[in-house]
Amino acid sequence: MPSFPELDDFIDRLRQTGHRVTMERMHLFREVYNQHGHLDAEALLEALKAKGRKISRATLYRNLELLAELGFVRKHRLGGNRYLYEHVHPGQRHDHIVCGRCGRVAEFVSPAIVAMQREIARAHGFDPEVHTLQIHSQCLDCGDG
Amino acid sequence: MPSFPELDDFIDRLRQTGHRVTMERMHLFREVYNQHGHLDAEALLEALKAKGRKISRATLYRNLELLAELGFVRKHRLGGNRYLYEHVHPGQRHDHIVCGRCGRVAEFVSPAIVAMQREIARAHGFDPEVHTLQIHSQCLDCGDG
DNA sequence: CTCAGTGCAAACGATTTGCAAGCTA
DNA sequence: TAGCTTGCAAATCGTTTGCACTGAG
Numbered sequence: 001m002p003s004f005p006e007l008d009d010f011i012d013r014l015r016q017t018g019h020r021v022t023m024e025r026m027h028l029f030r031e032v033y034n035q036h037g038h039l040d041a042e043a044l045l046e047a048l049k050a051k052g053r054k055i056s057r058a059t060l061y062r063n064l065e066l067l068a069e070l071g072f073v074r075k076h077r078l079g080g081n082r083y084l085y086e087h088v089h090p091g092q093r094h095d096h097i098v099c100g101r102c103g104r105v106a107e108f109v110s111p112a113i114v115a116m117q118r119e120i121a122r123a124h125g126f127d128p129e130v131h132t133l134q135i136h137s138q139c140l141d142c143g144d145g
Numbered sequence: 146m147p148s149f150p151e152l153d154d155f156i157d158r159l160r161q162t163g164h165r166v167t168m169e170r171m172h173l174f175r176e177v178y179n180q181h182g183h184l185d186a187e188a189l190l191e192a193l194k195a196k197g198r199k200i201s202r203a204t205l206y207r208n209l210e211l212l213a214e215l216g217f218v219r220k221h222r223l224g225g226n227r228y229l230y231e232h233v234h235p236g237q238r239h240d241h242i243v244c245g246r247c248g249r250v251a252e253f254v255s256p257a258i259v260a261m262q263r264e265i266a267r268a269h270g271f272d273p274e275v276h277t278l279q280i281h282s283q284c285l286d287c288g289d290g
Numbered sequence: 291c292t293c294a295g296t297g298c299a300a301a302c303g304a305t306t307t308g309c310a311a312g313c314t315a
Numbered sequence: 316t317a318g319c320t321t322g323c324a325a326a327t328c329g330t331t332t333g334c335a336c337t338g339a340g
Binding site for chain 3: 019020024
């Protein structure tokens, strides 16, 4: 199984935190990092199954939670009923804009908006350093007008 | 049952759109408009029950959906697993900042952020006129440091 | 050899739906 | 009366959990 820097980081973190390095975790991690964009649990499960990597739904959810705790993935509720997961991009913080109809998600980076988030958080008793933002809109070609 | 302007509007809209004016709808509407802030279905159900207004869970959900369609309430998924509903305030558009720990929600109005939402929506093929925004943060006193 | 991790299936919580009965128009 | 609405209970959907088995260390 080919290795890559983030996978090695992950393995180190697992050891540091007293977790075991299991096949399931390796496969899941690779899948999350090889995919672009935002994936739900079902999509990951299918992708893994398609590659012959068996992993149960329970283990998938448990490990997505672990990956989030260890800071390797972010878990978003971008509308809809399911969580979407994305691997953390080193450095570039981005936010999301989502179509309320079809669920399409686009990423954007806006330092100006980040600055405002901080200010608003501060003004309302929230931690200015912890914040993610999402915009709910509608695709132009997604109907309604 | 005392009347108020929004309730009359609601009744008119019901008739215009070929819906019936039922007791359940009147009670739910009053409850939603008499409460401040963001309510979930369960809270509304209990509030109504406490006042002796019987309404079934199914009817509650069906009518919250109707209220949203008719533009009297907004339905938000502010994190968590349940939807929160709030009655539409005439005029003042606001957005939300939510604590990822305790779920506390604060409202804010920021014309500057609204302007940026428009721009970002436009830049990514979304409708600049349709957008709501939410910030996910953490209460300062809600732990973590 | 031990206990964290896994798979399975059952449990869960919020919301939705099918159907017979009730009530508005 | 006609058929939109309601209530009830069962069904869904995504996610979580209990428990006995498996495998990493």
